[in-house]
Amino acid sequence: AQKVTQAQTEISVVEKEDVTLDCVYETRDTTYYLFWYKQPPSGELVFLIRRNSFDEQNEISGRYSWNFQKSTSSFNFTITASQVVDSAVYFCALSEAEAAGNKLTFGGGTRVLVKP
Amino acid sequence: ETGVTQTPRHLVMGMTNKKSLKCEQHLGHNAMYWYKQSAKKPLELMFVYSLEERVENNSVPSRFSPECPNSSHLFLHLHTLQPEDSALYLCASSQDGGRGNEQFFGPGTRLTVL
Numbered sequence: 720a721q722k723v724t725q726a727q728t729e730i731s732v733v734e735k736e737d738v739t740l741d742c743v744y745e746t747r748d749t750t751y752y753l754f755w756y757k758q759p760p761s762g763e764l765v766f767l768i769r770r771n772s773f774d775e776q777n778e779i780s781g782r783y784s785w786n787f788q789k790s791t792s793s794f795n796f797t798i799t800a801s802q803v804v805d806s807a808v809y810f811c812a813l814s815e816a817e818a819a820g821n822k823l824t825f826g827g828g829t830r831v832l833v834k835p
Numbered sequence: 836e837t838g839v840t841q842t843p844r845h846l847v848m849g850m851t852n853k854k855s856l857k858c859e860q861h862l863g864h865n866a867m868y869w870y871k872q873s874a875k876k877p878l879e880l881m882f883v884y885s886l887e888e889r890v891e892n893n894s895v896p897s898r899f900s901p902e903c904p905n906s907s908h909l910f911l912h913l914h915t916l917q918p919e920d921s922a923l924y925l926c927a928s929s930q931d932g933g934r935g936n937e938q939f940f941g942p943g944t945r946l947t948v949l
Contacts (some may be wrong), residue, residue, distance in 0.1 A: 751935075752935035754937065756940075761942060762923060762925075762942050762943040762945070763940055763941065763942040763943065764925065764927075764940035765940075766937045766938070766939060766940075769935065769937050771935060810878065812878075814935055821866065821883070821885075821929060821931075821935070821936060821938070822880055822883065822891060822893075823878075823880065823938060824880075825877045825878040826877060827877045828877065828878075
């Protein structure tokens with residue numbers, strides 16, 4: 720069975736600090752997809768990134784970067800020079816290629832609090 | 836309207852009431868999902884519809900009854916709920932229900948069962 724673990728339940732930083740969110744996953748599939756979503760206080764989950772299991776290139780998008788390491792089953796997310804607007808709960812999720820209906824398994828989420 | 840909308844945003848109901856949650860997606864997608872988010876558990880998938888057919892029912896109690904009349908609308912009918920059903924109910928949509936396609940979420944309905 721697939722499983723996603725986000726060991727950090729809450730992280731508090733001061734604005735402009737970098738923050739890294741850990742995500743470790745378990746799956747038996749060789750083909751799978753990993754996601755990060757952001758959930759601000761408004762409640763709506765906002766899609767940030769998707770990665771497939773064959774693409775281990777790290778990615779940078781503005782202040783966001785992702786480090787996918789298949790060898791350690793990790794897909795970590797770093798926010799550089801954090802801002803107050805980054806305060807939210809961040810979820811890592813996994814979708815297995817063989818799962819019916821594009822089923823997403825979410826981690827427990829990491830709450831990020833950025834203080835001014 | 837754009838994206839995925841949900842109504843109502845907040846709902847308070849008694850255990851004997853019957854109510855429905857509505858979700859509408861304006862993205863041209865053909866797969867829709869219901870998730871439950873409670874304080875004690877991670878986001879849980881409840882139902883998946885692909886091309887208006889239910890393809891996943893994640894062991895959800897029968898007091899929750901989904902309906903997908905077309906690819907743009909999804910309902911969740913509620914009856915005789917329990918207080919532990921109080922949660923944020925999120926709707927999402929994606930293209931094809933295909934493996935790995937990102938899902939787009941609505942703002943959710945905050946449900947309180949008294």
